[in-house]
Amino acid sequence: xxxxxxxxxxxxxxxxxxxxxxxxxxxxxxxxxxxxxxxxxxxxxxxxxxxxxxxxxxxxxxxxxxxxxxxxxxxxxxxxxxxxxxxxxxxxxxxxxxxxxxxxxxxxxxxxxxxxxxxxxxxxxxxxxxxxxxxxxxxxxxxxxxxxxxxxxxxxxxxxxxxxxxxxxxxxxxxxxxxxxxxxxxxxxxxxxxxxxxxxxxxxxxxxxxxxxxxxxxxxxxxxxxxxxxxxxxxxxxxxxxxxxxxxxxxxxxxxxxxxxxxxxxxxxxxxxxxxxxxxxxxxxxxxxxxxxxxxxxxxxxxxxxxxxxxxxxxxxxxxxxxxxxxxxxxxxxxxxxxxxxxxxxxxxxxxxxxxxxxxxxxxxxxxxxxxxxxxxxxxxx
Amino acid sequence: xxxxxxxxxxxxxxxxxxxxxxxxxxxxxxxxxxxxxxxxxxxxxxxxxxxxxxxxxxxxxxxxxxxxxxxxxxxxxxxxxxxxxxxxxxxxxxxxxxxxxxxxxxxxxxxxxxxxxxxxxxxxxxxxxxxxxxxxxxxxxxxxxxxxxxxxxxxxxxxxxxxxxxxxxxxxxxxxxxxxxxxxxxxxxxxxxxxxxxxxxxxxxxxxxxxxxxxxxxxxxxxxxxxxxxxxxxxxxxxxxxxxxxxxxxxxxxxxxxxxxxxxxxxxxxxxxxxxxxxxxxxxxxxxxxxxxxxxxxxxxxxxxxxxxxxxxxxxxxxxxxxxxxxxxxxxxxxxxxxxxxxxxxxxxxxxxxxxx
Numbered sequence: 001x002x003x004x005x006x007x008x009x010x011x012x013x014x015x016x017x018x019x020x021x022x023x024x025x026x027x028x029x030x031x032x033x034x035x036x037x038x039x040x041x042x043x044x045x046x047x048x049x050x051x052x053x054x055x056x057x058x059x060x061x062x063x064x065x066x067x068x069x070x071x072x073x074x075x076x077x078x079x080x081x082x083x084x085x086x087x088x089x090x091x092x093x094x095x096x097x098x099x100x101x102x103x104x105x106x107x108x109x110x111x112x113x114x115x116x117x118x119x120x121x122x123x124x125x126x127x128x129x130x131x132x133x134x135x136x137x138x139x140x141x142x143x144x145x146x147x148x149x150x151x152x153x154x155x156x157x158x159x160x161x162x163x164x165x166x167x168x169x170x171x172x173x174x175x176x177x178x179x180x181x182x183x184x185x186x187x188x189x190x191x192x193x194x195x196x197x198x199x200x201x202x203x204x205x206x207x208x209x210x211x212x213x214x215x216x217x218x219x220x221x222x223x224x225x226x227x228x229x230x231x232x233x234x235x236x237x238x239x240x241x242x243x244x245x246x247x248x249x250x251x252x253x254x255x256x257x258x259x260x261x262x263x264x265x266x267x268x269x270x271x272x273x274x275x276x277x278x279x280x281x282x283x284x285x286x287x288x289x290x291x292x293x294x295x296x297x298x299x300x301x302x303x304x305x306x307x308x309x310x311x312x313x314x315x316x317x318x319x320x321x322x323x324x325x326x327x328x329x330x331x332x333x334x335x336x337x338x339x340x341x342x343x344x345x346x347x348x349x350x351x352x353x354x355x356x357x358x359x360x361x362x363x364x365x366x367x368x369x370x371x372x373x374x375x376x377x378x379x380x381x382x
Numbered sequence: 383x384x385x386x387x388x389x390x391x392x393x394x395x396x397x398x399x400x401x402x403x404x405x406x407x408x409x410x411x412x413x414x415x416x417x418x419x420x421x422x423x424x425x426x427x428x429x430x431x432x433x434x435x436x437x438x439x440x441x442x443x444x445x446x447x448x449x450x451x452x453x454x455x456x457x458x459x460x461x462x463x464x465x466x467x468x469x470x471x472x473x474x475x476x477x478x479x480x481x482x483x484x485x486x487x488x489x490x491x492x493x494x495x496x497x498x499x500x501x502x503x504x505x506x507x508x509x510x511x512x513x514x515x516x517x518x519x520x521x522x523x524x525x526x527x528x529x530x531x532x533x534x535x536x537x538x539x540x541x542x543x544x545x546x547x548x549x550x551x552x553x554x555x556x557x558x559x560x561x562x563x564x565x566x567x568x569x570x571x572x573x574x575x576x577x578x579x580x581x582x583x584x585x586x587x588x589x590x591x592x593x594x595x596x597x598x599x600x601x602x603x604x605x606x607x608x609x610x611x612x613x614x615x616x617x618x619x620x621x622x623x624x625x626x627x628x629x630x631x632x633x634x635x636x637x638x639x640x641x642x643x644x645x646x647x648x649x650x651x652x653x654x655x656x657x658x659x660x661x662x663x664x665x666x667x668x669x670x671x672x673x674x675x676x677x678x679x680x681x682x683x684x685x686x687x688x689x690x691x692x693x694x695x696x697x698x699x700x701x702x703x704x705x706x707x708x709x710x711x712x713x714x715x716x717x718x719x720x721x722x723x724x725x726x727x728x729x730x731x732x733x734x735x736x737x738x739x
Contacts, residue, residue, distance in 0.1 A: 003590060003628040008635040010726070019724065086720040264716035274712040280701055283708030287655035290648070290723060291633040298632055315625045375624050376617035379597045 002378035005312045008294060009301035015075035022083045025056060030089060038088020039261035039350045042254045043215050043357075045169055046090035047127075053084075054124025059094050060102045061122075067106070067114050068122035074304040078253070078297065085257040092166060097121045099252065100245055101128035101174050105194070108233035108241055117172075117194070131161040131175035131195070131219060132242070138163075139370050142186045142239065146177040146221060148193060155179075155193065155231070157201075157224040165364070167204050167217035173197055176238050190238035193230045200224070211356040243310070249365055251299035251313035256292040256320030258361055259327035262354045263289075265347035266331045278334045285330060288323050292316065311378035314371040321362040328355040383439055387428070388446040394419055395454035401682040407457035408545030412481075412509040417458050421479055426460065429468035430477035436467065441579075444468075445638035448580055449631075452587025452693075455685045457546060459483045459505045461580035466514035466528075469572065472643070473526040473562040481510040486574040486697055490517035490553070492525050492561060500536075500552045503696075507531070507549030508539060512559055516570055524564040533557060542692040544685075567644045569730065575645045577697030579637045582653035585693050586634040589627040589657075589664045592686045596620065596668045603673075616671060623667040630660035637727075646727030651703040658700035661690035706731055 029052060037044060053059050058080045063069025070076075081098075084091050102121045105113055120126035137143045146159025157177060167173060173195045180189025197204065201224035206214035233241045263285065270278045295316050302309040331337070331351050338344070339352035362368045376382050398416045407413045420426055429444055430436020448461045459481070466484045467477040485501030501507075501515050510531055517527045529551070536552030564570065597620055600611030610616050637653035640646035665687040669676050676683040694700065710731055714722055722729060 003593065003624055003631060006628045006632045008632055008639050010639070082724075260720075264719060267712055267719055268716045270712055272713050272715065274708060276705060279706075279708030279712060280704040281708065282711055283651075283704035283706065284655055284659075284700065286707055286711055286719075286723065287633075287652040287704065288659075290636075290652040291629050291656040293723070294632045294636045295629060312628070315628050318621070319625045319629060369618070372618045372621035373614075375621035376611075379593075379620055379624055381597065381600060381611040381617050381620060 002311045002375075005302065005309055006295060006298045006315075007301075009297050011075045011079060011297065012073070015073060015079050018076055018079045019083060022058070022080050026083065026087045026089060030087065033088070035088070035261050035265050035346045036349050036353065037090070039353050040090065040092075041085060041088055041258045041261065042095050043092050043165075043213075044088070044090030045092040045166070047093045047125075049090050050093040050124035050127075052124070053091075053094070054122060057122075059098050059122055059124040060118065063102055063106055063118055063122060067118035069102075069118065074300050075297075078300050082253040082257070082293075085253050086260055088261045093127050093169065094121070094124050095254075096130055096166065096170075097126060097128040100130065100249060101172070103248065104174065104192075104241070104245060105232065107244075108192075110229065112229065113194070113232065126172070127166065127170040129164050129167045129170040129173045131164055131167075131173045131177075133163045134160055135162050139367050141176075141242075142190075144176060144178065144190070146175070148177045148179050148191065148226065151225070153228050155226040155228070157193070157195070157221045157226055159221050161219040161221075163207075163216045164219050165216050167197065167219050168206050168214065171197060173219065174232065176242055179238075180236055187239040189236055190242075191235050192232045192238045192241055193226055194232050195221075195224070195226060195230065199226070209360070211353060244308070246366070247299065247303060247308060247310050247313040249313075250317040250371075251296055251303070251309070253293065253296055255317045255365070256289065256296070256323050258324045258357070259354050262327050262331055262350050265350045266327075266334065269335055269337065269345070269347040281330050281334055285323070285327065292320050292323060295319070311375060314366070314374040317366060318362075318368055318371040318375070321368070324361045325358045328358050383437075383443045384446050387425075387439070387443055388450060390423065391425065391447050391450045394423065395450055395456060399454040399456050401455075401685055404455045404457050404685050405682075409541060410508060410539070410545075410547045412506070413458045416456070417481055420458070420460060424479075426463035426482070427467055427477040427479060429464050430471040434471045434475070435477045436471060441638040441641040442635075445583055445635055448583040449587035449590075449634065452584030452689075453591045455544075455588065455591075455689055459510065461584065462505050462577075465573065465576040465580060469514055469526055469568075469576070470528060470560065472565050472568065474565070475526065475528065475560045475562050478512055478528065478559075480512070481506070482512045482514065483507060483510040484573050484577065485513050485515040485551075486571075486577045488515040488517065488573075490515060490527070492517035492519050492527060492558070495558055495561070496555045497527060497529060497553045497558055498555060500550055501529070502550045503540070503548040504551060506547045507551050508537060508547050513551065514573070516564060516573060517561075524570045525561050526564055527558045528560040529553065529556065530559050542696070544688040544692045546689075546692065548696075569647075572645060574697055575647055575650055578654040578703065579634075579641065579645065579650045581693040581696050582630070582634040582637055582650070582657040585657040585661050585690060586627075586630045588686045588690055588693075589630050589660055592664055592668050592683075592690070593620075593623055593627045595683065595686070596623065596671050600671055610671070619667050619671065623664050626660035626663045630657040630664075633657060640727040644728075647731035648707070648722070648725065648729055649727030651707045651731055654698060654703045655700045655707070658694035661694040665690045
């Protein structure tokens with residue numbers, strides 16, 4: 001049965017050894033970084049910070065040395081990213097490139113594409129976004145309508161993407177679009193392109209979220225002309241390529257560490273002599289966190305072994321998101337702190353921010369219902 | 383060793399621990415035939431060093447034995463025997479074949495070779511030949527003691543919600559079978575910690591079996607002209623159950639794998655908390671999906687669900703372990719929080735009173 005996919009995987013000593021190094025770097029680089037900023041977690045954008053990380057060899061670190069990477073194992077990368085997330089470091093600029101686009105280009109790209117894109121990713125200078133959702137295609141991703149049509153040596157792209165995180169800060173988008181005639185099988189006829197977002201015909205408009213932040217965008221393509229080598233991977237195989245990425249996208253520590261800043265301000269606000277309820281709830285949440293981390297490490301080991309743990313990754317994300325979303329609720333349960341947008345204590349401001357952000361955790365990267373559908377399929381029910 | 387262990391014990395349980403047999407043992411009937419097979423295989427001594435008569439198996443190896451016991455609802459103290467023998471061996475004492483259990487909750491004084499006091503909630507206390515416990519010398523030094531059941535002067539019988547014996551034994555100047563000081567690196571609550579780890583593994587095994595059973599039932603049972611498992615409402619519930627079962631499995635495995643000569647207190651606490659939550663969620667969904675048939679004595683669902691309800695509260699409930707863990711975390715403040723979580727269980731867990739406020 002599918003749940004046998006999870007088996008315990010410890011972090012090997014050579015990867016564990018990086019922990020001291022990255023902690024020292026964080027202490028040094030982010031001295032006095034306020035909780036209100038660390039609360040942004042992997043939505044915090046700071047290009048300078050990304051470049052510093054790149055200089056340390058901690059962006060794209062698992063990529064081949066020939067393209068600027070470090071050929072580090074997946075657990076080494078895991079240690080680095082979990083330490084950054086636990087500290088609330090501003091990793092948003094390079095996050096998608098490091099997690100997803102770099103590995104995708106390395107796996108499916110031509111030699112020329114690898115040489116062109118990967119070194120800048122590894123330096124922490126080249127930022128990517130993922131163009132998947134469209135106005136009428138959210139969870140039903142296979143219903144996308146944006147197209148790329150061959151025109152001589154190039155492709156003409158038309159259509160619209162939406163909810164594209166960091167499109168307004170990125171140089172490139174990896175876009176999933178239709179390249180074939182409408183197929184009998186709905187998962188065919190799609191391809192992925194690396195779109196240079198500075199090209200004419202592209203309009204990017206940030207969509208303000210309910211807390212006034214600008215993270216996601218709508219992106220319009222109006223006869224955008226892409227060179228032939230913008231195609232990444234195989235024409236018509238976009239769906240397979242996208243689903244191959246999903247286990248990476250859904251199993252990492254960012255799926256359960258989004259409220260670390262709040263957990264920390266809560267612990268300090270409760271203080272060193274918690275009452276029974278406070279101790280129980282903080283202990284209970286921490287047990288869940290330890291278990292989620294072990295699940296996530298297990299998926300990392302499976303990915304490293306070349307397996308396709310889509311089922312297990314869905315478990316990590318769904319449980320992880322529920323955990324993240326519970327933290328503002330527990331904070332409210334344990335202390336009479338009114339959340340404050342402005343003014344108030346740091347804890348009150350972090351609480352206000354993450355209370356508002358929490359609904360997005362189980363939307364981004366696949367909704368609760370989609371994930372549970374995948375899990376049910378693994379149980380033989382669909 | 384792990385693969386051989388697992389294959390062998392699963393065969394043994396599949397042959398002997400049938401639902402009818404498990405049911406017939408409820409209420410304190412000793413599973414003589416099953417225990418004889420376990421004894422003969424030498425499984426109960428697995429964790430004892432070779433010098434002291436065992437197989438020197440690691441906790442990671444023993445995990446699969448105890449998980450299998452949970453999967454088959456085994457009505458016998460296999461885990462307790464493994465834990466008791468491991469502790470004897472750690473204290474330099476010989477492992478003991480035969481029926482043996484542990485007392486995590488003990489109020490015992492050791493004077494010379496004689497013991498006074500009571501041990502509480504001993505699994506199969508009425509049936510076993512001997513019990514491993516911790517007793518204090520008059521000067522307060524903790525000792526590992528092996529007590530003979532027939533030396534008990536008082537026996538108070540209890541059954542847990544699955545009909546498994548949980549008995550109190552009183553001793554008045556009873557001669558111990560063996561004793562040695564508690565070795566360094568082990569806390570006086572070692573048996574409670576070990577017991578919590580056992581229940582976590584049994585719960586993980588039982589949840590796995592329960593999920594299998596429930597998913598199969600959802601695929602077979604038809605209503606409105608189709609299998610109920612084809613309805614999204616059922617699928618989403620079973621997905622939640624599967625997530626919890628997976629979490630329980632890895633949490634328990636982590637506790638065993640990170641334990642060696644010492645027990646990984648932090649990881650065990652997390653395992654007990656995670657498996658207890660999974661037990662509640664899993665049992666509830668399994669009953670919901672099975673409908674009325676699952677509520678009957680005839681249908682074997684309850685062999686698993688009643689054990690889950692019993693085991694989640696034994697050797698410390700989720701609340702107790704959460705409170706201990708939370709207290710330690712708050713005392714360390716936010717700066718110590720992440721380092722504690724990434725310490726792989728090697729940090730001791732502050733011991734609190736058994737019944738905190």
